[in-house]
Amino acid sequence: MVEGLYFHIPFCSNKCPYCDFVSFVSAPSEEYLDLLKREIELYSDLEFDLRTIYFGGGTPSLVPVQLWKRFFKLLNLEGVQEITIECNPENYRREDFEELLSLGVNRLSFGVQSFSERNLRFLGRWHSSVDSIRAVHQAHLAGFENISIDLIYGLPGQGLRELKEELKVVKDLPITHLSAYLLTPYEDTLFGKLWQQGELKLPSDQEIEEMFLFLSDELSSMGFIHYEISNFAKEGFECKHNLIYWTHREFLGLGVSAWSFVNRRRFGNYKNLELYKNSLLKGVKPVDKEEVLEGEELLKDYFFVALRTRYGVPRSFLNSVPEELREFFFEDEHSIRLTKRGWLLINEVLIKLI
Numbered sequence: 001m002v003e004g005l006y007f008h009i010p011f012c013s014n015k016c017p018y019c020d021f022v023s024f025v026s027a028p029s030e031e032y033l034d035l036l037k038r039e040i041e042l043y044s045d046l047e048f049d050l051r052t053i054y055f056g057g058g059t060p061s062l063v064p065v066q067l068w069k070r071f072f073k074l075l076n077l078e079g080v081q082e083i084t085i086e087c088n089p090e091n092y093r094r095e096d097f098e099e100l101l102s103l104g105v106n107r108l109s110f111g112v113q114s115f116s117e118r119n120l121r122f123l124g125r126w127h128s129s130v131d132s133i134r135a136v137h138q139a140h141l142a143g144f145e146n147i148s149i150d151l152i153y154g155l156p157g158q159g160l161r162e163l164k165e166e167l168k169v170v171k172d173l174p175i176t177h178l179s180a181y182l183l184t185p186y187e188d189t190l191f192g193k194l195w196q197q198g199e200l201k202l203p204s205d206q207e208i209e210e211m212f213l214f215l216s217d218e219l220s221s222m223g224f225i226h227y228e229i230s231n232f233a234k235e236g237f238e239c240k241h242n243l244i245y246w247t248h249r250e251f252l253g254l255g256v257s258a259w260s261f262v263n264r265r266r267f268g269n270y271k272n273l274e275l276y277k278n279s280l281l282k283g284v285k286p287v288d289k290e291e292v293l294e295g296e297e298l299l300k301d302y303f304f305v306a307l308r309t310r311y312g313v314p315r316s317f318l319n320s321v322p323e324e325l326r327e328f329f330f331e332d333e334h335s336i337r338l339t340k341r342g343w344l345l346i347n348e349v350l351i352k353l354i
C-alpha cells in the first residue's frame with residue numbers, strides 16, 4: 001500500500017557548488033507538471049493509502065502558485081495528513097504562502113543553509129539571512145504552523161562559536177523542525193573536485209564530531225527532539241513523509257531521477273530530462289533502474305534506513321549485533337538503536353553489521 005508520494009521538481013536558479021541532486025538551471029514549465037500528471041496515471045494499478053505528499057527538488061518554490069493551483073486539482077487529498085513544499089527563501093511572499101495553505105499544503109521546508117552572509121556566499125546561495133528570516137515569518141503569519149529549515153555545518157574554518165551564532169537566530173524563529181546536514185564534497189560537484197585537488201579544506205573528524213554533538217545538545221535544550229541523524233523536531237512535528245522512508249513503508253517517487261519503494265522493489269527514474277519525457281510521451285513508465293529486495297538484501301536495506309532514527313529496529317534483532325559493536329547501541333525492552341556516537345560512525349557500524 002503506497003503511503004507517500006514524492007514529486008521531484010528539478011529546476012533551480014543556479015547550481016550550488018555542493019549539490020549532487022539532479023537539477024537543471026531553468027524555470028519550471030507547465031509541460032513538466034503535465035508530464036508528472038501523465039506519470040501518476042501510469043500507476044493507477046497500485047493500491048494507495050496516501051498519508052503524505054512531498055514536493056522536493058530542485059527548487060519547487062520556483063513554480064508559480066497559479067501552476068500549483070492547476071496541478072492540485074488533479075490530486076485526491078482525502079486522508080492526506082502532510083503536504084510539504086521545499087522552498088528557497090527568496091521565492092514566495094506572504095500572499096503566495098496563503099494561497100498554498102488554501103490548496104492544502106501544510107508544511108514548508110526552507111533551504112536556509114546558514115544565517116552567516118559569508119557562509120551563504122561560500123555555499124553559492126543567492127539569498128541573504130534576512131531573506132530567510134523574513135520568509136519564515138511571512139509563512140508563519142500566513143498561517144503555516146509546521147515550518148522546517150535546513151542548515152549546513154562542517155564548513156571550512158567553522159567552529160562552535162559560529163554555530164552558536166547560527167542557533168541564536170534559530171531560537172527566535174517560529175519553526176517546528178530543523179535538518180542539519182554535514183557539508184559533504186560529493187563527487188561530480190564543484191566542491192568534490194576542489195576537495196580532490198586539495199583546494200577545499202574541511203574540518204577534521206574530531207571537529208565534526210564536536211559540532212554534531214554541540215548541535216544535538218543545543219537543539220535539545222531548545223525543545224527539539226533529535227529523531228534522525230540529521231533531523232530535529234518539536235514533539236509531534238517529525239516529518240511524516242521521511243518517516244515513511246525510514247520505517248520501510250511504501251512510497252512512489254515521480255519526476256526526473258525520483259526513487260520509489262513499492263512491493264519490495266526499489267526503482268528509479270531517468271535522470272535525463274529528455275529520456276524521462278520521451279518515455280512518458282510513449283505512455284511508458286520512465287523507470288531506468290530497479291532492484292528487487294528479498295531475504296538478506298531486504299533486511300540490510302531496512303537496517304540501513306531504520307538505524308538512522310531514534311526508533312531503531314525491534315529488539316529481536318539484538319542477536320544480530322556482534323559483541324564488538326554493542327557499545328554503539330542502546331537497548332530497551334522494545335528496540336535497539338544507535339547511540340549518538342553510533343550515528344557518527346553509522347557507515348562503519350553498518351558495514352560490520354551487515
Ligand code: SF4
Nearest residue numbers: 012015016019057058
Ligand atoms: S542545493 Fe537546492 S537550490 Fe542549490 S542547486 Fe541543489 S537543489 Fe538547487
